[in-house]
Every structure is written in C-alpha cells, then in structure tokens.
C-alpha cells in the first residue's frame with residue numbers, strides 16, 4: 001500500500017480541486033451517488049471535486065458514473081486517511097463536464113414537397129472547397145443544365161403550385177445560360193441563386209447579373225468567417241476577400257443578399273465576429289444562416305444524410321432527380337434518371353414519405369407470452 005496521506009482539505013487548499021467530498025465507507029449504491037451528484041451540481045462546468053473513499057468498489061463504479069454523467073475522471077491517488085495510518089484510502093478528482101456551449105445551427109420548418117425546387121445548373125466551380133457536397137472544382141465535369149430543360153421544369157413546377165426556385169452548383173454564374181434561365185423563371189416564382197460571389201466582378205457575368213430582376217432574385221453567398229483564416233483554409237487563399245467584395249457589389253446593384261456560413265461544432269467562436277461583419281455589410285438578421293457540414297461529396301465527416309434523416313426538397317440535375325441538394329452526389333438519394341416530368345418523381349417521393357409516416361405511427365407493440 002502506498003503511504004501518502006490523504007487530506008482532501010489540502011488538495012483544495014493547494015488548488016488541486018474546487019470542492020471536496022468525503023465518501024467514507026459508502027459505496028455508490030448506498031448513498032455516495034446522491035452525494036456526488038449534489039456536489040457536482042454545486043460546481044461550475046470545468047471545476048474539480050476531490051472525493052475521498054475507503055470503499056474499494058468505488059474505484060470501479062465512480063469512473064463509470066463519471067463517464068455516463070459527462071464528467072472527467074482526472075486521477076486516482078492511493079494512500080491512508082489522515083488520522084488513520086492503517087486503513088487504505090483513495091482520493092479521486094473529477095472535473096465537471098458540460099462546459100462548452102453548443103453551436104446553434106439555423107433551423108426551420110419543413111417546406112411541403114412540391115413548393116420548393118432546386119436546379120443544379122452545373123457542377124463545375126472556380127473553387128474546390130474541402131467540404132463541397134457537390135464535389136465541385138475547376139476540373140469537375142460541368143454537366144450543364146440546358147435552359148430549355150430548366151424552362152420545362154420550372155413551368156411544370158409553377159403550374160403545380162411551386163413557390164420558390166433555388167439555383168445552385170457548382171458555381172451557377174459559370175453557366176453561360178444562367179441569365180436566360182433566371183429571366184424566364186423569375187416571371188413565375190421568386191429565385192435564389194447560391195453563389196460564391198467571386199466571378200461576376202466584370203465582363204459578361206457582370207452584365208448577366210445586372211440584367212436580373214432585383215425584386216425577384218436573391219443571391220445567397222457563402223462566407224464562413226469574419227476574417228480570412230477559416231474561410232480561406234476551406235475555400236482557398238484569397239477567396240474570403242473576393243466573396244466580401246462580391247457581396248458589396250451585389251448590394252450596390254440593389255440585390256437582396258443572404259449569407260450562409262458552413263461551420264463545424266468546434267467553430268462556435270466564429271459566429272459572433274461573423275455577425276459583426278454582416279452588420280457592417282448591411283445583411284439583415286433574417287438573411288443569415290449557419291449550417292453544418294454534411295458528410296457528402298468532398299466532405300469526409302459531418303452530418304449524416306439519408307432518406308430517413310432529411311426532409312425532401314426536389315433537386316434536378318441535367319441527368320436526374322434527387323431527394324435533396326445536399327445529397328446530389330449520393331446514389332442512394334437519386335430518385336429518377338430523368339429530371340422531367342416532375343409529376344412521377346414527386347409521386348415516388350410522396351410514396352416514400354407515406355411509408356415512413358406509417359412506420360413511425362405504427363411504433364412497437366406489446367407481445368405478451370404469459
């Protein structure tokens with residue numbers, strides 16, 4: 001047996017713990033757990049409790065309890081109790097968990113199927129972001145959607161009660177026919193274009209942007225951080241400065257601009273400074289969005305996406321129809337090999353939803369054998 005003197009007060013006085021609990025001979029099943037729980041609740045997250053015990057089973061049970069309760073067992077010291085040089089005693093230190101506030105992602109209500117339509121206008125992009133769910137890059141095959149296909153899809157969509165069209169890519173402004181697609185679609189439904197805002201500073205794309213209807217077209221620009229470090233580490237050197245400049249240009253032309261940040265759970269520190277930047281840029285509070293990385297496309301980690309976990313939003317590419325735009329590279333989320341007509345595609349999606357709803361409603365039954 002080690003001969004260190006266990007003195008809980010010394011541990012607290014020496015800064016090794018913020019509070020102490022002498023468990024004596026109690027085991028976890030005979031009251032120690034209640035005392036422990038009450039003592040931990042009196043601590044702030046990150047503070048440490050020193051626990052003394054003469055009951056050996058606590059050395060097994062307490063670490064298991066700490067793990068389940070979200071606390072950290074820092075160390076265990078064996079010695080003898082102050083004033084009792086015969087009986088063994090142990091001192092354990094536990095740090096209270098739950099310190100870090102969680103990053104809050106933007107939430108919203110599910111849009112009824114058929115009211116929102118996404119068109120993946122093309123797959124190539126001037127950037128190659130490390131988490132791109134479309135796996136886009138300058139080398140990606142463009143898979144450009146012909147304007148006549150977009151026209152047919154949007155007309156059927158609007159006639160069926162569609163309310164909102166969203167254009168994404170790749171970078172939609174690399175599509176030479178984007179202006180034509182938008183000019184037609186905006187006569188039927190409001191249009192949002194998701195863009196990195198880096199490619200319409202001048203020339204033909206600038207003219208394309210200037211020709212769009214400010215009352216019917218919104219631009220959604222990706223900005224992940226207030227300063228370039230995080231944004232550029234994901235999207236490429238210099239991309240942050242160009243995106244901010246693009247936002248300024250679009251706003252100067254009179255467009256409504258929405259900003260979307262894609263962040264991981266550890267990026268909570270980015271949110272406050274980003275809001276300050278968006279204040280400065282004049283982005284309205286309702287036009288700010290924080291979303292998680294999805295484990296799709298180029299991303300190697302992130303939120304898992306499946307038919308069961310994500311509400312459908314019909315998404316068309318030149319070569320098919322998909323459950324949701326974030327699953328556009330996932331063959332398990334492909335609904336059809338043909339992007340039009342929309343009717344049969346929506347019927348398949350509704351059937352899937354109906355089966356899912358029936359399964360949820362059915363639940364589990366009691367099966368009595370006695």
Ligand code: SF4
Pocket residue numbers: 125126127128129131132133134135136137169170171195196235
């Ligand atoms: S995330 Fe957007 S900007 Fe980045 S590569 Fe993909 S499509 Fe391009």
